[in-house]
Amino acid sequence: MELLVFGHAGERVLVFPTRAGRFYDFEDWGLVDAARGRIGAGEVQLYCLDSVDAESFYCPWRSPPDRVRRHEAYEAYILDEVLPLTRLLNPHPVVTAHGCSMGAYHAVNLTARHPGVVGRVVALSGRYDLTAPIGPFRDLLDGHYDLGVYYHTPAHFLPALEDEERLGSLRRAGVTLAVGEADPFLGSNRHLSDTLRVKGVTHDLHVWPGRAHKAAAWRPMVARYL
Numbered sequence: 001m002e003l004l005v006f007g008h009a010g011e012r013v014l015v016f017p018t019r020a021g022r023f024y025d026f027e028d029w030g031l032v033d034a035a036r037g038r039i040g041a042g043e044v045q046l047y048c049l050d051s052v053d054a055e056s057f058y059c060p061w062r063s064p065p066d067r068v069r070r071h072e073a074y075e076a077y078i079l080d081e082v083l084p085l086t087r088l089l090n091p092h093p094v095v096t097a098h099g100c101s102m103g104a105y106h107a108v109n110l111t112a113r114h115p116g117v118v119g120r121v122v123a124l125s126g127r128y129d130l131t132a133p134i135g136p137f138r139d140l141l142d143g144h145y146d147l148g149v150y151y152h153t154p155a156h157f158l159p160a161l162e163d164e165e166r167l168g169s170l171r172r173a174g175v176t177l178a179v180g181e182a183d184p185f186l187g188s189n190r191h192l193s194d195t196l197r198v199k200g201v202t203h204d205l206h207v208w209p210g211r212a213h214k215a216a217a218w219r220p221m222v223a224r225y226l
Helices: 038-042 063-087 104-111 163-174 184-197 213-226
Strands: 001-007 010-015 044-049 097-102 121-125 174-180 202-209
Touching: 010 063, 010 174, 038 044, 044 063, 063 097, 063 104, 097 104, 104 121, 121 213, 174 213, 184 202, 202 213
Parallel strands: 010 044, 010 097, 097 121, 121 174, 174 202
Antiparallel strands: 001 044
């Protein structure tokens, strides 16, 4: 799989693309430029990743369990191939997970499932329950539900998480959420924020004016929060 690397030092930032997006979208939409100051200062190093969403959650001809299995293969690629590459290129101890829209889901899901691996998450305009249809956004599992779906749905497994070791790692992570007040996933962000608060996870939820589910809004968000 292809990826792009921007920067020479600093936090290793895994940048997940939007729905079925590509590894070059972050650059093409001006989001790399939005972080250019921190990149040039050696504060962050971006690893802009490709996606397999079109083979997993957005693959209507694949059965829902197979969609989850394909996503799990993608997660294994991140953990077993991308992260070792980042360590080879950069010894900085902090890994940040970042994304917009579906990329925010990937960032939060990876952080919630592997809080000892990810030290910071910056999630913009995310949807954290892929089983709940919201407006034009359909249930991506077509009504199917099993443990695989449960453990890849942060809105479901986080409220029941009681493992103190994992919770401790999550509480040490920095969590930043941002969403527009007119965005379809505002409720999803508020639900996640409420869950984190109950679990004692310090975090920030920033609600921007109007509809912010677009690159024009993500650029100032990236400049401010990443």
